[in-house]
Amino acid sequence: MLDETEGYTTADGRQIGPVVMDLRNITLRFGGVEAIKNISFDIRQGEIRAIIGPNGAGKSSMLNVISGFYVPQEGEVWFKGYRRGPMKPYEVARLGIARTFQNIALFDGMSVLDNIMTGRLNKVKSGFFSQALWWGRAEAEEIANREQVEKIIDFLEIQNIRKTPVGRLPYGLKKRVELARALAAEPQLLLLDEPMAGMNVEEKEDMSRFILDVNDEFGTTIALIEHDMGVVMDLSDRVVVMDYGRKIGDGTPSEVRSNQEVIDAYLGVSHD
């Protein structure tokens, strides 16, 4: 077992830092149903951490706990060494935790550029009147924000659709815009809920490349949920496996792959 403050070196030689997000004994109930049963795991600085499991295993619920959309009945959430009280999703976002959604939540009426700009709303520090009158600090700030956003647009190769209203885009590009908006916030932890769901092979390859590049280029810590085992094994440094709200495996992809309980869950051994 690793110490909280120590890092480790991955198989491909990347240096992983200390624990950023620590989930301790999380239990989440909806009425009488336990969606998450006493789960603990951590996410370390700079790593790509995957959460996998069959349908209904509680993966999305877990991500919603981290992003503050659900408040667990039991357990503790520690972020950067501090215990987080019950928080609203927008407060969590302001802490530097950005996310994307399984079913895509974009501002359909706005252009791609405006959507991504909303990711930087909390970076705006100039005063209200300064912004309204376009005077003083506001202008310099807006330009700086625009530059950052343009960098992300270039990075994700969506220059040609910057002015297009998001509602008109095909599914795969919407997913990419959503990723761009999350990146615009310069998050310390990026949560991706099934970033490749419903994509074809080519789109999946593109998205995988972007996720790796984001991690590599910006050093962003990423936690993602994914169904495609091949993709998960290629992308992630460590994997948490969930089944029926429980954690049944945790480790590097090769460790998880040889775990008997994980194999049973995926091959469908009866639970009795």
Add this chain to the structure above:
Amino acid sequence: MDQLLYGSEVLINGLMTGVMYSLVALGFVLIYKASGVFNYAQGVMALFAALTLVGIMEGQVPFAHLINAMFGTHVESFGWNVPALLAILLTAGVMVLLAILIEKLVLQHLVGQEPIILFMATIGLAYFLEGLGDVMWGADVKTLDVGLPQGISESIEQATNDWFGYGFFIDRLDIWATIIAAILVAALVAFSQYTKQGRAMRAVADDHQAALSVGISLQFIWIMVWSIAGFVALVAGIMWGTKSGVQFSLSLIALKALPVLMLGGFTSIPGAIVGGLIIGVGEKLFEFIMSSPDLAGSWFGFTISATENWFAYVLALMFLVFRPQGLFGERIIERV
């Protein structure tokens, strides 16, 4: 030539009436844009704001009737007069307080409900506010004078008389209403396009979940939007109250805002302005043409009058048939 001059005068007066309609419609658009709620109470909010303003200016004791009935006292007035500007600021404060209460007591409990439920809640709110206004400030018609110039502008009458040989009758209050509305609209546009709060407002209007995920507090945005709508209601209340006295029929001007919104589209600030102007000019010109023996009389052989009562609604009906999203509204696209 004479008819043309009369017509121009009617046109200008129509434009100015239109500005007043736009002011009310603006309040609707703001709330609809930010929360998808059609706020039936907008007209009553204008009335409530005007009542409160008069009450504060004249130093009325709120709930005087209630207090007197309960304790057998005879309090009516504090015996002071508050200057108009201070009273307007205080009333704006009351409208912000009202927005906070509406968010805490009503909206917060209806998050995620169907728009029709929220609409019903605003109908309830309208009746509640009307009753509250009555109990707080009394039901008698009050005059409101915040120092805006009123009466026919003599300089315009003189000037037009010199140029055309026919003096235009234009109310100075209407001119001021136009100027104030223009400033208000410019401020609102600057606010919603350029400020962080305005952008957050547009984001909330579009998608609640996405807005939360980029760090926007829905609660804060809703209180802000209702406060702004309350402020717009206050401006509309001042204008209408100065023009025709603060009376409970003021809440009915909200009905005139409906056709304005159908023309302009529920989601567009410029739409509310243009819609108001079209309705204002349209109904005045239509009335002028149709009731004039020289025009309608000679063209059609008959004249009709009192068309102002129905013109706006018929126009709105035609828009509903041919362009339901209004002139500037977002196109309604149903994807299958």
